[in-house]
Amino acid sequence: MGCRKVLTLERLQQIRKEHRPILEARVGEAGNADINEDGSIVLNGDYYKKQVRIALKNCGIINPLMIEDYIAVDGYSALANILFNKSSGEIIDDMMASNLRGRGGAGFPTGRKWNEAFKYDADQKFMICNADEGDPGAFMDRSILENDPHSVLEGMAIGGYAVGADKGFIYVRAEYPIAVKRLRTAIEQAKELGILGNNILGTGFSFDIELRLGSGAFVCGEGTALIESIEGKRGMPRTKIHRTAHKGLWQKPTIINNVETYANVPVIFQKGVDWFRSIGTEKSPGTKVFSLVGKVQNAGLVEVPMGTPLREIVYDIGGGVQDGKGFKAVQTGGPSGGCIPAHLIDTPVDFESLGKIGSIMGSGGMVVMDEDTCMVDVARFFLEFTVDESCGKCVPCREGTKRMLEILERIVSGHGEDGDIELMEDLSETISKASLCGLGQTASNPVVTTIKYFRDEYEAHINEKKCPSGSCRPLIKYFITEACIGCTRCAKSCPVDSCITGKVKERHVINQDVCIKCGTCYEVCPVKPVKAVVKG
């Protein structure tokens, strides 16, 4: 190894000074962001007006491939300040006072977690960043990793200094190739500059970060399964005999935090605990990033203070439901979250409030559903995901979720039986209480909440063999009324031979036995004002 110049505090400040004007000039040229009086740079436009961006604050503003850009927006200043002016104990105290709660879903206070590892004596400790974002439609972490990777590295280094770890792993899913590439570049640049590696800023603190790529198992987002995976074993959750903060990776004290949690850490130390606590609610301070998707006008990432009512997110930022259709529900928390019906749209979004109505914060998925969405089918869709992703270790999750899915599949295909709802309620109780890890414990949330708020839809499917939203194909029927003028357009457009028959200028008939319910006849029927083809 050649002798490398140690990065000094002066040099870091110099880079910031030199590069800031370059960044400002570039931002000014692009015109997509405004530079405020306090020096902060925020994206402009209506979509961002109601948002408060902490974790995403640099996204879309800095160039993630340039460490100088990150330094120009005060990046690594929190780490430098801490290394020179604060003890590990003080950082832990600050983290506890900030009450930053884990953004990966469970909302466990980060400071308390760090304190556990800090107090536990061991020759080696580890920091892990959980970047195995797997919820369908969720891309909060991806966005941070791709657009602001250094904020995660800085958060991890601060945590490492606090708990006494000199080694970190980022477990990132291989399905995020850009994130992987940019993380790699960021780690290389940080090591090259000397902000990661041995003897950082000459303070004697060393911290190194390595990447570990996931292999596509959703369950590896569960902390202990993730640890098993890093150890090279099959990704299955461990039974909780010890806390991972005491015995985690290779049985050493290990802190696992989510990407968004780490991205919050440097900002808390830059702007102070009081500032952080002034945002959000008493029990859930700060902001949360949501991935607003589904039948909403403006889909995208939204970062708002905790406690913001759902209505503000869906309507004021999201612009309401697409195509002027009626709002039916919003699903929060990913596949293990719950469906929140229209009458609860004023619920504030924080850990406690969502829990009270049967849903969860989760990692921040938010799927908006309109009147055409069948809630039974939604439950089936999310459960199908969990069944696919169950690791198969414990009985309730492996066998129970599959049985529940079979019942749901029966219901949406018109074979639901009396007692199915009660059977699912009964089974979901055991699955939630008896499963080994969070995946099983929350797997039935979509089913339980849809039964709770949309029981009538289940009953319609089972008792009347009808799908009120008209979306479950096996339960839809098309037929032609007396209003038919015999134009033959439906028969000509029908993709199935011998499905629609009839003579010109006479009423046509659909053969229900061969009809594939594609709806083409309904679409093309020219009869006005009420079509002669009826969907029922």
Next chain:
Amino acid sequence: MNITIDGIQYEIKKNTTILQACKDAGINIPTLCHDERLNPSSSCRLCLVEVEGTKNPVTSCSTMVRDNMVVNTKSKDVIKARKDVLNLIISNHPMECLTCDKSGNCKLQDYSYEYGVAEGTFKGAKRTPKTDTSNPFYDYDARKCILCGLCVRVCDELQGTAAIGIENRGFDAVVTTPYNEGLINSKCVSCGNCVSVCPVGALSPKRQKYRYWENKKIRTTCSYCGVGCQMDLVVKGDKVVDVEPAKDALNNGLLCVKGKFAYKFINHPDRLKTPLIKINGRFEEATWDEAYRYIRKKVNELKPEYGADSFAGLTSARCTNEENYLFQKLFRAVIGTNNVDHCARL
């Protein structure tokens, strides 16, 4: 420390699991994936108990007792959870108890009886993995596997071979060999420790048919080598039909391929039961007395003519240490040659 189980106070040592505490107190907790020799896995979820102050029931196999802990092992919720778990397992298990070798010694059968689970009420898909009969000593009927993981863990943690593992996810998870190439093509050393721990009929020795209630067990010491493993010979009538390792002995419930499976010589027609003397080019059965006399006669005849080194003796690893000592003493001190050896060198 003091803990209360089902309303009765007990004095329990620190670092004890609730399961062990209950066992010591004579309270039976059902388990399918537990083995005190292995790290807890908590995958079967049958050992759930309620602990006052916790939201969900906990697995007693992995939860350590705390001072003043109040444990309830028979609450309504716990019993319901156990019944549901059994129902879920049975719903995905071939109901072949009438023809299953394990019947009468099957934990799943016992618990279903205890908890009144007569049949699986969930009529849906069933697992259809392939059976593997490639190993010469035991069969693997994957359909009967309940994925407790004991075989995988015993192979890895105690035997140190790690020949098998779990493949696929969720409902499709299956215990198998790498790349599904079959046990005969795997690292399996046929020790049969997986067979000994299987709580159901998924792993079963290739053996003569018997029912557990027809047998008696006879404790003995394995005679294959000097370790002294303890084992129970399973005897039906006057025939040894199976071998089970003893858990309460130095071998800790483990055996090797010989101890576990190589018992069939006992009743084999080719087995030598008397000494043989070659007469006119053919081996003829003889008594021990005839044999000893024959040896003495030959030694006395040949030693003066050809010398002591014209003799050689070969003994067996199956003999005890003492027998082997006496044998070499006979050759060295009485006959006067060092030409003495032992089959373990072959």
